[in-house]
Each structure stands twice: as structure tokens, then as C-alpha cells.
Amino acid sequence: MKKLIGLFLFALVLSIGMASLSYAAGDMAAPSTQTVNGDLLKIDGEFYVVKEMSGKETRLHVDKTTTLDSSINVGEKVEAQATEKNHAVSIRHVQPKK
Structure with a gap:
């Protein structure tokens, strides 16, 4: 059970990190x-x-x-x-x- 919770938390942290990276990349628009x-x-x-x-x-x-x-x-x-x-x-x- 502890392994399952640990694995779930690891996946959650990893997905939040990836979401923030993709958001930052979207903000880099071409200069006007x-x-x-x-x-x-x-x-x-x-x-x-x-x-x-x-x-x-x-x-x-x-x-x-x-x-x-x-x-x-x-x-x-x-x-x-x-x-x-x-x-x-x-x-x-x-x-x-x-």
C-alpha cells in the first residue's frame, strides 16, 4: 500500500512539473x-x-x-x-x- 501511495505521489509531482514547463513555453510569443x-x-x-x-x-x-x-x-x-x-x-x- 505504501508503494502504491508513493508511486501515485511521484506521478502527481512529475505531472505538475511538466504542466508548468509547457505553460512557460507557451508564453514565449514572437516579438511584435x-x-x-x-x-x-x-x-x-x-x-x-x-x-x-x-x-x-x-x-x-x-x-x-x-x-x-x-x-x-x-x-x-x-x-x-x-x-x-x-x-x-x-x-x-x-x-x-x-
Whole structure:
């Protein structure tokens, strides 16, 4: 009888532990992104500076995880997806409207 109660308690503790781990994993959502549209003012190492139509300049951090269009040059119109902390998720060239 003691073995049965011990086994039951062990299973209960194990299942509670697993439930808390799965709950914690569910809370890790992807970071929200913002869209930044404008002219690429400069490329300074790992940072791209984009001037939006409103005049606001946004400094975006670029690294190996950032998806870049083939050739983006200073002065071109770009659209960037960035996290709240201004890490660029992707930057692509945008054709100017005619």
C-alpha cells in the first residue's frame, strides 16, 4: 500500500512539473514587429538609418539573422520590418511610386 501511495505521489509531482514547463513555453510569443518606410540615409557598420516621410530617423540594427534584399544602397526607398528594440528582421528595396 505504501508503494502504491508513493508511486501515485511521484506521478502527481512529475505531472505538475511538466504542466508548468509547457505553460512557460507557451508564453514565449514572437516579438511584435513594426514597419519602417522611408529613404535609406546611411549604412554605418551594423546599423542602417532610415528617414521616414514624417522626418523621423530610425536607426536599425542589422545582423546575420536579418533578411536583406540583394543590393540596397544609400538614397533608395526601403521598407523594413523591425522589432520594438529596432532590430531589423527584414529590409527590402521599394520601387518609388510614379
